[in-house]
Amino acid sequence: xxxxxxxxxxxxxxxxxxxxxxxxxxxxxxxxxxxxxxxxxxxxxxxxxxxxxxxxxxxxxxxxxxxxxxxxxxxxxxxxxxxxxxxxxxxxxxxxxxxxxxxxxxxxxxxxxxxxxxxxxxxxxxxxxxxxxxxxxxxxxxxxxxxxxxxxxxxxxxxxxxxxxxxxxxxxxxxxxxxxxxxxxxxxxxxxxxxxxxxxxxxxxxxxxxxxxxxxxxxxxxxxxxxxxxxxxxxxxxxxxxxxxxxxxxxxxxxxxxxxxxxxxxxxxxxxxxxxxxxxxxxxxxxxxxxxxxxxxxxxxxxxxxxxxxxxxxxxxxxxxxxxxxxxxxxxxxxxxxxxxxxxxxxxxxxxxxxxxxxxxxxxxxxxxxxxxxxxxxxxxxxxxxxxxxxxxxxxxxxxxxxxxxxxxxxxxxxxxxxxxxxxxxxxxxxxxxxxxxxxxxxxxxxxxxxxxxxxxxxxxxxxxxxxxxxxxxxxxxxxxxxxxxxxxxxxxxxxxxxxxxxxxxxxxxxxxxxxxxxxxxxxxxxxxxxxxxxxxxxxxxxxxxxxxxxxxxxxxxxxxxxxxxxxxxxxxxxxxxxxxxxxxxxxxxxxxxxxxxxxxxxxxxxxxxx
Numbered sequence: 300x301x302x303x304x305x306x307x308x309x310x311x312x313x314x315x316x317x318x319x320x321x322x323x324x325x326x327x328x329x330x331x332x333x334x335x336x337x338x339x340x341x342x343x344x345x346x347x348x349x350x351x352x353x354x355x356x357x358x359x360x361x362x363x364x365x366x367x368x369x370x371x372x373x374x375x376x377x378x379x380x381x382x383x384x385x386x387x388x389x390x391x392x393x394x395x396x397x398x399x400x401x402x403x404x405x406x407x408x409x410x411x412x413x414x415x416x417x418x419x420x421x422x423x424x425x426x427x428x429x430x431x432x433x434x435x436x437x438x439x440x441x442x443x444x445x446x447x448x449x450x451x452x453x454x455x456x457x458x459x460x461x462x463x464x465x466x467x468x469x470x471x472x473x474x475x476x477x478x479x480x481x482x483x484x485x486x487x488x489x490x491x492x493x494x495x496x497x498x499x500x501x502x503x504x505x506x507x508x509x510x511x512x513x514x515x516x517x518x519x520x521x522x523x524x525x526x527x528x529x530x531x532x533x534x535x536x537x538x539x540x541x542x543x544x545x546x547x548x549x550x551x552x553x554x555x556x557x558x559x560x561x562x563x564x565x566x567x568x569x570x571x572x573x574x575x576x577x578x579x580x581x582x583x584x585x586x587x588x589x590x591x592x593x594x595x596x597x598x599x600x601x602x603x604x605x606x607x608x609x610x611x612x613x614x615x616x617x618x619x620x621x622x623x624x625x626x627x628x629x630x631x632x633x634x635x636x637x638x639x640x641x642x643x644x645x646x647x648x649x650x651x652x653x654x655x656x657x658x659x660x661x662x663x664x665x666x667x668x669x670x671x672x673x674x675x676x677x678x679x680x681x682x683x684x685x686x687x688x689x690x691x692x693x694x695x696x697x698x699x700x701x702x703x704x705x706x707x708x709x710x711x712x713x714x715x716x717x718x719x720x721x722x723x724x725x726x727x728x729x730x731x732x733x734x735x736x737x738x739x740x741x742x743x744x745x746x747x748x749x750x751x752x753x754x755x756x757x758x759x760x761x762x763x764x765x766x767x768x769x770x771x772x773x774x775x776x777x778x779x780x781x782x783x784x785x786x787x788x789x790x791x792x793x794x795x796x797x798x799x800x801x802x803x804x805x806x807x808x809x810x811x812x813x814x815x816x817x818x819x820x821x822x823x824x825x826x827x828x829x830x831x832x833x834x835x836x837x838x839x840x841x842x843x844x845x846x847x848x849x850x851x852x853x854x855x856x857x858x859x860x861x862x863x864x865x866x867x868x869x870x871x872x873x874x875x876x877x878x879x880x881x882x883x884x885x886x887x888x889x890x891x892x893x894x895x896x897x898x899x900x901x902x903x904x905x906x907x908x909x910x
Contacts, residue, residue: 304399306347307392307457309337310355310440314377314390314458317364320476326352347441354442358390358460366472373409374426374454378464378472386432387464393454395422426454428461430471435463492532492567492601495523496594499576504609508589511609512544512581515637520606522575522594526567535597536563538577542590542608545580562597583637584690584697585610614645614688617670618704623652623678629703631671631688635663646689647673651682756885767872767879769796769863773815775887776857794861795830797882798870807882808871809843815852815859825852825861844869 300308309326316324326337337349361382368376368389378389396406396415406415413420428435431450438444438460445452445459452459498510499519512518526532538546538561547557556563567573579592593605617630629652635641646658655674663669688699761768771794793814797807810830817824827850829843847869853860872879 300399302347306351309348310351310458318475320478351440366474388462390458392458395456423453423455430465430468432463490600491528493525494601494604496604497606508607508609510606513611513636514613515583517580520577520579522577524567524573529569532567537595540592542587543582547578584695586697616701616703627675628672634668640664644691648687651679653677767865767867771861774858795884799880822852822854
């Protein structure tokens with residue numbers, strides 16, 4: 300929803316729940332993710348919903364639900380009695396739209412006649428407040444006073460608060476409580492001490508991680524003790540890591556304290572924030588992709604906090620731009636991010652590739668990378684793209700499985716047909732252009748550890764003078780098509796196709812996502828969008844002219860087929876160019892993938908060059 304819509308919905312949802320007798324409800328707040336918070340993700344500036352929540356608390360705290368005034372159709376009029384002054388007050392609003400998404404053209408009015416984008420819907424209504432007291436007051440959703448005359452207020456999607464109703468309204472109210480729950484018990488006030496522990500120079504990785512380490516790297520954190528109490532806090536902060544990180548804190552010049560579980564004595568004055576710099580060092584080798592660096596008080600007087608940490612791999616494989624054969628070499632890049640030179644022992648193994656020498660030793664200078672080359676003895680095609688690499692340094696050993704980035708497609712015979720129909724026939728008629736994705740490659744996870752089912756898919760490509768043609772045959776017996784305003788079609792089965800200027804380019808000219816059917820499962824409803832601003836939370840906004848692409852979908856009991864014809868100039872392929880660089884990914888989404896926070900996509904070609 301939009302920011303204004305989020306604020307309106309938060310207040311209305313809370314008031315409706317209260318009127319139903321719900322005694323406890325939770326609003327999900329995740330400031331580290333887009334769309335899931337009351338605060339800006341990189342803020343912490345509050346969104347409108349946060350400000351609206353503070354006014355809602357002022358209105359509903361120390362107040363009891365009395366009933367709903369339902370004499371006016373379409374108007375919500377929820378009445379409370381303030382326990383402090385024994386006066387009646389109400390929240391009033393009139394819903395206009397069935398939804399408040401960011402895509403205003405999809406927000407229909409309640410009668411279905413208009414959309415929000417049309418600008419034709421009536422959104423404000425003058426409402427004569429019944430049973431109004433002489434000294435009434437009206438404030439908006441943020442707590443700002445509203446000017447009114449003789450009880451006439453302006454209502455719409457956004458609630459307003461009316462303070463001061465007469466007792467005559469009571470017989471007219473309906474008690475809508477469904478749950479006859481007991482009143483919530485009073486709870487102790489929260490601790491006046493708040494801890495903070497975070498990277499001083501955040502590095503973003505995905506939606507949930509803002510501190511990223513290379514193995515052996517040291518980063519500077521800041522420990523904060525906010526003491527809002529009236530007395531000095533004398534306690535001990537305990538720093539811990541489930542990833543084997545080491546902490547160090549300077550106490551006096553030339554004399555510090557360090558350890559894997561670090562205890563820091565503190566004395567935080569009342570009303571102030573104590574800040575302590577902490578150096579945090581990642582292990583030289585680690586098989587973990589993420590972990591938690593946490594802080595807590597030994598007395599338990601503050602809620603524990605943690606920094607979610609990402610750990611990069613120290614090893615990667617250099618791209619291969621030809622079919623691998625005996626005598627070729629695989630080159631590994633090994634990084635040493637520690638402040639001193641280190642000696643590593645590296646062993647490689649592969650189910651379908653054997654090496655002349657599978658174990659080497661290399662000394663890598665501090666903060667640098669080194670290339671380690673392994674000559675291939677034999678290759679069995681097609682091969683699994685994952686290489687097993689075992690690395691040891693000192694008494695630490697870790698196992699990694701980097702992908703071998705094979706960046707080629709079998710060459711096509713010379714193309715003579717130029718029209719679309721013949722090009723399509725030629726596209727389908729050359730089985731030597733087909734390559735298969737490995738069943739064992741399970742795609743990248745979002746944050747979960749689920750494993751996908753194997754996916755078999757074939758891709759074919761053709762470049763002629765006018766079009767880039769592509770055909771995908773995907774053996775998937777359940778087509779999952781979900782479209783919503785947050786991730787659009789990034790949660791669907793289908794194909795991602797990115798077009799690059801060259802294999803060395805980091806950013807695609809265009810990045811398309813194709814879905815084989817609409818939400819009803821009809822192939823006639825197959826559609827395209829362009830993925831922009833990252834994949835995890837793809838945004839459905841683009842300046843591309845989709846009339847430049849033709850998309851055809853066929854769905855069978857055990858598979859679906861997607862066929863593209865893309866105007867080559869519209870995706871930046873220069874006239875006369877004989878090759879194009881592509882990134883292609885086939886997604887196999889299951890119905891429970893989103894709940895498992897897992898993306899079961901398979902990479903068919905990582906960067907593919909075709910002529």
